[in-house]
Amino acid sequence: MTLDDTSARLSQVIGGKSAQAIEKALGLTSVGELLRHYPRRYAARGELTDMRTLVDGEAVTLLAEVVSVTSRPMQQRRGTIVEVVVSDGTERISLTFFNQRWREGTFRTGRRGLFAGVVSTYRGRRQLTHPSFDFLPDDVDEDPERVASFAGAFIPIYPATSALSSMQIARAVGVILDTLGPLPDPIPEAVRSEHGLIGLTQALQGIHRPADQPDIDHARARLRFEEAFLLQTVLAQRRAELAHLPARARVEQAGPLLREFDARLPFALTAGQREVGDEIAADLAGDHPMHRLLQGDVGSGKTVVAVRAMLSVVDSGGQAALLAPTEVLAQQHHRSITALLGPMAEGGMLGGHDRGTQVALVTGSTKAAQRRRDLLRVVSGDAGIVIGTHALLTDTVTFNDLGLVVVDEQHRFGVEQRAALASKAADGTRPHVLVMTATPIPRTVAMTVFGDLEVSTLAGLPAGRAGVETHVVPVAERPAHVARAWERVREEVSAGHRVFIVCPRIGDDGVEDAPLVEDEPERRAAAAVLDTVEQLGAGPLQGLRIGMLHGRMPADAKDASMSAFADPAAEAPIEVLVATTVVEVGVDVPSATVMVVLDADRFGISQLHQLRGRVGRGSLPGLCLLFTEALPGSPARERLDAVASTTDGFALAQLDLLQRREGDVLGASQSGRRSSLRLLQVVTDIEVIEQARAAAIAVVDADPALDDHPALRAALLELVAEDQAEFLEKA
Ligand code: ADP
Ligand code: MG
Numbered sequence: 001m002t003l004d005d006t007s008a009r010l011s012q013v014i015g016g017k018s019a020q021a022i023e024k025a026l027g028l029t030s031v032g033e034l035l036r037h038y039p040r041r042y043a044a045r046g047e048l049t050d051m052r053t054l055v056d057g058e059a060v061t062l063l064a065e066v067v068s069v070t071s072r073p074m075q076q077r078r079g080t081i082v083e084v085v086v087s088d089g090t091e092r093i094s095l096t097f098f099n100q101r102w103r104e105g106t107f108r109t110g111r112r113g114l115f116a117g118v119v120s121t122y123r124g125r126r127q128l129t130h131p132s133f134d135f136l137p138d139d140v141d142e143d144p145e146r147v148a149s150f151a152g153a154f155i156p157i158y159p160a161t162s163a164l165s166s167m168q169i170a171r172a173v174g175v176i177l178d179t180l181g182p183l184p185d186p187i188p189e190a191v192r193s194e195h196g197l198i199g200l201t202q203a204l205q206g207i208h209r210p211a212d213q214p215d216i217d218h219a220r221a222r223l224r225f226e227e228a229f230l231l232q233t234v235l236a237q238r239r240a241e242l243a244h245l246p247a248r249a250r251v252e253q254a255g256p257l258l259r260e261f262d263a264r265l266p267f268a269l270t271a272g273q274r275e276v277g278d279e280i281a282a283d284l285a286g287d288h289p290m291h292r293l294l295q296g297d298v299g300s301g302k303t304v305v306a307v308r309a310m311l312s313v314v315d316s317g318g319q320a321a322l323l324a325p326t327e328v329l330a331q332q333h334h335r336s337i338t339a340l341l342g343p344m345a346e347g348g349m350l351g352g353h354d355r356g357t358q359v360a361l362v363t364g365s366t367k368a369a370q371r372r373r374d375l376l377r378v379v380s381g382d383a384g385i386v387i388g389t390h391a392l393l394t395d396t397v398t399f400n401d402l403g404l405v406v407v408d409e410q411h412r413f414g415v416e417q418r419a420a421l422a423s424k425a426a427d428g429t430r431p432h433v434l435v436m437t438a439t440p441i442p443r444t445v446a447m448t449v450f451g452d453l454e455v456s457t458l459a460g461l462p463a464g465r466a467g468v469e470t471h472v473v474p475v476a477e478r479p480a481h482v483a484r485a486w487e488r489v490r491e492e493v494s495a496g497h498r499v500f501i502v503c504p505r506i507g508d509d510g511v512e513d514a515p516l517v518e519d520e521p522e523r524r525a526a527a528a529v530l531d532t533v534e535q536l537g538a539g540p541l542q543g544l545r546i547g548m549l550h551g552r553m554p555a556d557a558k559d560a561s562m563s564a565f566a567d568p569a570a571e572a573p574i575e576v577l578v579a580t581t582v583v584e585v586g587v588d589v590p591s592a593t594v595m596v597v598l599d600a601d602r603f604g605i606s607q608l609h610q611l612r613g614r615v616g617r618g619s620l621p622g623l624c625l626l627f628t629e630a631l632p633g634s635p636a637r638e639r640l641d642a643v644a645s646t647t648d649g650f651a652l653a654q655l656d657l658l659q660r661r662e663g664d665v666l667g668a669s670q671s672g673r674r675s676s677l678r679l680l681q682v683v684t685d686i687e688v689i690e691q692a693r694a695a696a697i698a699v700v701d702a703d704p705a706l707d708d709h710p711a712l713r714a715a716l717l718e719l720v721a722e723d724q725a726e727f728l729e730k731a
Contacts, residue, residue, distance in 0.1 A: 002179055002180070002181030003031065003176065003179045003180050003181055004180075004181040004182065004183060004184075005031075006030065006031045006032030006035060006183060007030055007031070007032060008030065008031045009029060009030060009031075010022060010023070010028065010029060010030060010031060010033075010034060010172075013031055013175065013176055013179070014172045014175045014176065018168075018171075018172050021163070021164055021168070022034065022164065022169070022172060024163070024164075025160075025161045025163050025164035026159075026161070026164065026169075031176055032718075034169075034172065034173060034176065035173070035176060035204050035208075036678065037158065037159070037169065037173075038158075038207050038208075038223070038678055038679065039156030039157055039158050039166075039207065039208065040157055040158065040159050041157050042154040042155060042156055042157060042210065042216065043061075043063040043114070043154070043155040043157055044154060044155075048062075048063050048064050048065060048087075048088035048089055048112075049061075049062040049063045049064060049088055050088060050091075051064070051087075051088045051090070051091035051092075051093055051126070052090075052091055054093070054119045054126060055119065056119055056120055056121055057118065057119065057120070058118065058119050059116070059117070059118050059119075060116065060117070060118075060119055060128075061114055061115070061116040061157045061160065061166055062086070062088070062093070062114065062115045062116070062128075063088075063112065063113075063114055063136075063155065064086040064087060064088050064093070064112070064113070064115060065086060065087055065088075065089075065110065065111070065112045066084060066085075066086050066107050066108060066109050066110060066111045066112075066113070067085045067086060067087045067092065067109065068084070068085045068109060069082070069083075069084050069085075069104055069107045069108075069109065070082075070083050071083065071101060071104055074098070079098060079099040080098075080099060080100075080101045081096055081097070081098055082096070082097040082100055082101060082103045082104055083095070083096050083097075084096075084097075084103070084107045086115060091126075092126075093119075093125075093126040093127060093128060094125055094126065094127040094128070095115060095117075095127070095128050095131050095133070096127055096128070096129050096130070097130060098129075098130070111135050111136075112135065112136045113133050113134055113135035113136055114133060114134050114136075114155070114157070114165070114166055114167060115128060115131045115132075115133045116128075116131055116132045116133065116160055116165060116166060117129065117130065117131030117132065132160065132161075132163075132164075132165045133165070134165045134166070134167035134168070136155075154210050154212075154213075154216070155170075156170050156173075156208060156209070156210075158170065170208075173208050174208075174209070177204070177205055177208060177209060180201060180204070180205070181201075182199075182201050183200050183201050183204075184200075184710070184711035184714070185199055185200040185201075185711055186200070186226065186229075186230065186709075186711045186712045186714070186715035186716075187200075187222075187225070187226055187229055187712070188699060188709055188712065191229070191695045191699065192222075194695070195225060195691060195695070197221065197222040197225055198218050198219070198222045199222075200222075200226075202218075202219075203218070203219040203222040203223050204219070205219075206218060206219030207219035207220065207223060220679055223678075223679050224679040224680050224685065224688055225688055225691070225692055227677050227678065227679060227680040228680050228685070228688050228689050228691075228692035228693070229692040229695060229696055230712075230715055230716060230719055231677075231692075231719075232689070232692045232693040232695075232696035232697070233696040233699065233700060233706075233712065233716060234716055234719060234720065235696070236693075236696045236697045236699075236700040237700055237704070237706075237716075240700055240701075240704055242288060242289055242291055242430075243288055244288075245288060245289055245429075245430045246287060246288070246428065246429050246430070247286070247287055247288055247289040247290070247425075247429050247430050247431070247432060248287070248318065248401075248403060248425075248429050249284070249285050249286060249287045250284040250285060250312060250313050250315075250316040250318060250403055250404075250432070251285065251312070251315065251316045252281050252282065252284070252285035254312065254315070255311075255312060255315025255316060256315060257311045257312075257314055257315045257344065257356070257357065257384075258308060258311045258312050258315055260344060261307070261308065261311050261340070261341065261344065262308075264340075264342060264344070265304070265340075267462065267464075269304070270301060270460055270461075270462050270463070271460070272296070272300070272301075272458045272459045272460050273301055273304060273305050273458065276294060276305055276456045276457075276458055277305055277308055277309070279292070279456050280292065280294075280305070280309045280434065280456070281309075281312060283432065283454075284309065284312060284313065284403075284404070284432055289429075289430040289431065289432050289433060290404075290432035290433060290434065290454075291432075291433050291453050291454065292433070292434050292435070292453060292454045292455070292456055293435045293436075293437065293453040293454065293455045293456070294306075294434060294435065294436045294437070294456045294457075294458060295436075295437050295438070295439075295455065295456070295457050295458070296436075296438065296457065296458030296459075297438060297458075297461070297613075297649040297650075298438045298609065298610060298613025298649060299461055299462075299465060299613055299617055300438075300458045300459075300460070300461055300462075301458065301461075301462050302408075302436045302438070302458060303333070303336070303337075303408075304340075305458065306322065306406045306408070306434065306436060307337055307340060307341075309404060309406065309434060310322065310384075310385050310404060310406065311357075311384075311385075313384075313403040313404040313432075314357050314384035314385065316403070317401065318384075318401045318402065318403025318404065319378070319381060319383070319384055319385070319386060319399050319400060319401055319402050319403060319404075320384065320385055320386070320402075320403060320404040320405070320406065321385075321386045321387075321388070321392060321399070321402060321404070321405050321406065321424075321431075322337075322385065322386070322387045322388075322406045322408060323388065323389070323390070323392055323393075323405065323406065323407045323408065324387065324388070324389055324408050324409070325389070325408065325409050326389065326582060327363050327364070327365065327389055327555050327558060327559075328549070328558055328559070328562055328582055328583075328587065329408065329409070329587070330361065330363050330387055330388055330389045331361070331363070331558075331559050331562065332562065332566075332587060332588060333387050333408070334359065334361040334387045335563075335566075336588060337359060337385065337387065338359050341356070341357075341359065343356065344356040344357070345357070345358065345359050346358070357382075357383070357384030357385060358377055358382050358383040358384065358385075359383065359384075359385045359386075359387065360374045360377050360378055360383035360385070360386045360387070361374065361386075361387050361388060362374055362375070362378070362386060362387070362388035362389075362391055362392050362397060363388055363389045363391050363555065364389060364390075364391040364555070365554070365555030365556065366391075375396065375397060375398075378397060378398065378399055378400070379398045379399065379400060380400060381399075381400030381401060386399070393420040397424070398424070399424050399425070401425075402424050402425045402431045403425070403431055403432060404431055404432045404433075404434065405431050405432070405433050405434070406433075406434045406435075406436065407433070407434070407435045407436065408436050409436065409437060409438065435453060438610060438613070438649070439606055439610070439649075439653060464619055465616070465617070465619075466616050466618070466619055466620055466621040466622065467616050467621060467622065467647065468612050468613075468615050468616035468621070468622035468623065468624050468647065469616075469621065469622070469623055469624070470612060470623075470624040470625075470626065470643060470644040470647075471623075471624070471625055471626070471644060472600075472626045472628060472637070472640045472641060472644050473485055473625050473626060473627045473628070474628060474629075474630075474632070474637075475627050475628060475629050476629050477632075482627070483540070485596060485625050485627075486536075486540035486541060488594065488623070489540075489541060489544075489576065489594055489596065490541065490544065492593050492594050493544055493575045493576065496568075496591070497591055497592065497593040497594070497620065498565060498566075498574075498575060498576075498577070498589055498591045498592040498593065499575065499576045499577070499592065499593070499594045499595070499596070500576075500577050500579060500583060500592055500594070500595040500596070500614055500615065501532060501536070501576060501577070501578045501579070501595075501596045501597075501598065502578075502579055502580070502581065502583065502595065502596070502597045502598065502611055503526070503527040503528055503529045503532050503578065503579070503580060503598050503599070504526035504527060504528075504580075504598070504599050504602040504603065505525070505526050505527070505528045505529070505580065506528060506529050506530065506550045506551070506552055506580055507528025507529055507530035507531050508528070508530055526598075526599040526602050527598035527599045529548050529550050529578050529579065529580055530548075532578050532598065533546055533548050533578045536576070536578070541576060544575050544576050545572075545573060545574055545575045545576070546574070546575070546576045546577075546578060547561050547564060547565060547574030547576070547577050547578070548561065548577065548578045548579060549561045549562065549565075549577055549578075549579040549580070549582055549583065550579060550580045550582060551580060551582055558582075561574060561577065562587070565577045565589060565592075566588075566589045566591075568591060581603075581607065581611065583611070583614055587614050588614075588617060589614070589617070590617050590618030590620075591618065591620070592614060592615045592617070592622075593615055593616070593620050593621070593622055593623060594615060594622070594623045594624075594625070595611065595612055595614060595615045595622070595623070595624045595625070596625045596627060597611060597612075597624070597625070597626050597627060598627045599627065599628065599629070600626035600627055600628050600640055601628045601629070601630040601636035601637070601639070601640060604639075604656060605639055605642065605643055605652050605653075605655055605656040606649075606652060606653055606656045608626065608640075608643045609643060609649055609652050609653075611624075612624035612643075626640050626643065626644065628640055639655075642655055699712070
């Protein structure tokens with residue numbers, strides 16, 4: 001039997017038990033999915049893994065040899081510790097097993113195997129606690145199938161889990177490869193020969209069971225190109241589609257609302273805001289939908305740009321929607337835009353401004369009666385500006401004439417969400433779309449992830465911005481600095497200013513309470529909002545009005561907290577807001593001057609940059625204090641030092657990208673893309689992406705519906721289905 005349909009269920013090919021184990025450990029269910037689970041690297045047979053480079057906390061799979069096996073009773077409890085020492089010939093590492101005495105017989109001195117686990121150090125010695133392991137076949141009476149699956153010169157090392165070892169995965173993949181027939185190839189023959197790429201079936205054989213290094217290289221080159229090519233083909237198709245879609249052209253000159261708004265603005269627009277505004281106005285006047293990405297650093301004033309675009313659409317008779325990633329942000333936008341518009345936001349209402357429009361807020365937590373009223377204002381067109389969360393995407397929301405969709409802080413929204421809103425325009429036209437992001441995106445990433453968007457960059461910050469100064473506070477080394485920090489917080493509060501305190505987790509969730517293993521150094525859970533509120537209130541910040549904000553609070557409680565914190569005239573003001581990263585994007589409280597980030601090393605670089613953008617937004621200078629227990633010189637500490645040393649968001653974004661794994665980059669910027677990119681490095685594989693892009697555009701130009709490329713079409717359908725599946729999961 002040969003296998004030529006990779007959509008077949010794994011259980012049909014490798015047996016139910018293995019299939020179940022793989023689904024449970026890796027979430028893979030089809031033959032195709034397992035074939036696309038590539039080895040992370042290869043261990044060369046006969047060459048043991050160099051252990052000098054091991055780092056604590058790293059998950060590793062080592063090819064090593066057993067040197068000794070001993071067991072001893074535990075000190076504080078009943079039971080036994082089995083300690084197996086393995087070596088690469090020079091360095092040694094211990095494998096420890098608690099209460100698994102029978103393990104003693106499993107390990108024989110001199111045997112070689114793969115040992116997988118997380119590296120830690122105990123009493124100066126490296127160890128893996130309860131590693132998963134598998135021995136290389138070395139006996140004649142060994143299962144012949146096992147011997148066969150390790151016959152090559154390279155042993156594939158797969159991303160594995162403690163329940164499913166790399167070798168078990170290799171065996172399952174081997175069974176499939178043995179029966180694999182020629183597969184339809186999504187890369188057209190002409191493209192393959194132009195770029196010197198091997199065929200799909202050969203590439204899959206080569207990546208899982210290479211005979212030599214060139215096998216690996218050719219396989220990787222081909223599969224990497226394929227990833228870029230599929231993505232670029234989707235984007236080329238989308239662009240081609242958009243270029244043919246009708247949109248309603250909106251007038252380019254400023255209408256009465258926009259003129260009034262500009263006149264009311266308490267500040268002058270920056271040159272960048274004016275420039276980008278003109279670009280957008282020109283797009284809006286076109287009769288094909290705008291699809292523009294606006295990137296600008298934290299505080300560069302994107303919201304004003306968006307409001308002006310929205311008003312110009314309302315001026316020409318249409319409606320505009322602003323989609324925010326969180327309820328907190330939607331509410332804040334509603335508050336601040338209503339304030340910016342002043343009496344203009346009461347258009348059509350008794351006593352309202354005659355040149356005005358209503359602003360509606362639609363979120364998941366709006367009460368039913370209010371929601372009905374809001375939806376009515378949306379469908380009638382009375383609300384020219386509609387602000388909301390993903391609740392805006394549901395079927396019950398109907399617009400009168402949706403002309404523009406603004407997506408704020410794009411990285412929480414995927415292509416599919418945008419598409420859902422886009423479909424809400426009337427009579428077959430598409431709305432114009434503006435996507436805003438504060439996370440600067442390198443060109444290749446933009447090309448990969450947002451290849452269907454034009455990019456505008458908002459340069460420079462508005463004048464009069466006092467900015468933010470950042471310091472690292474090493475909690476363990478400098479207790480005096482900690483005390484001084486809390487003192488400073490008290491001073492700011494007495495001066496009438498507001499203070500954010502950010503924690504990595506909410507607390508009371510039990511997630512971090514890992515079982516204590518004897519002899520294992522205890523890992524402290526990160527600071528939690530609930531505990532911190534209590535501890536600070538009873539300790540260094542006693543007497544201050546402390547409030548909290550986190551994702552598990554009901555929406556109205558969140559809103560109440562934000563208002564009490566943001567509004568200087570609030571009845572029961574909050575002076576110190578202890579929060580999770582819900583305050584990360586967009587939250588705008590001009591009187592906030594200090595941000596303390598607890599266990600700052602648990603956050604990424606870009607995240608910290610976003611976070612501190614919440615202070616120093618008004619004319620008051622901001623101070624950001626990064627509390628950490630990370631040791632000087634550790635990578636975590638270096639990241640914090642980098643954040644403290646510059647306020648250049650672009651420089652930090654580059655640094656962040658270099659330090660993060662690819663999947664995370666895309667995961668953060670776009671859902672659904674993570675799963676389709678396994679080998680492609682969007683930051684560094686510039687050349688591949690450019691070649692694939694050119695090839696994709698040529699293919700789509702010549703054959704827009706891909707009638708001559710059924711295999712390519714099928715692969716794209718699968719890719720888009722993955723996107724949708726993830727979208728549905730999230731929604
Ligand atoms: P972001 O780009 O981070 O979304 P915002 O649009 O929230 O930035 O703007 C940050 C703050 O700067 C707001 O309080 C806004 O009112 C103010 N602002 C925007 N444009 C200007 C300007 N041209 N001059 C002065 N202040 C401005
Ligand atoms: Mg913003």
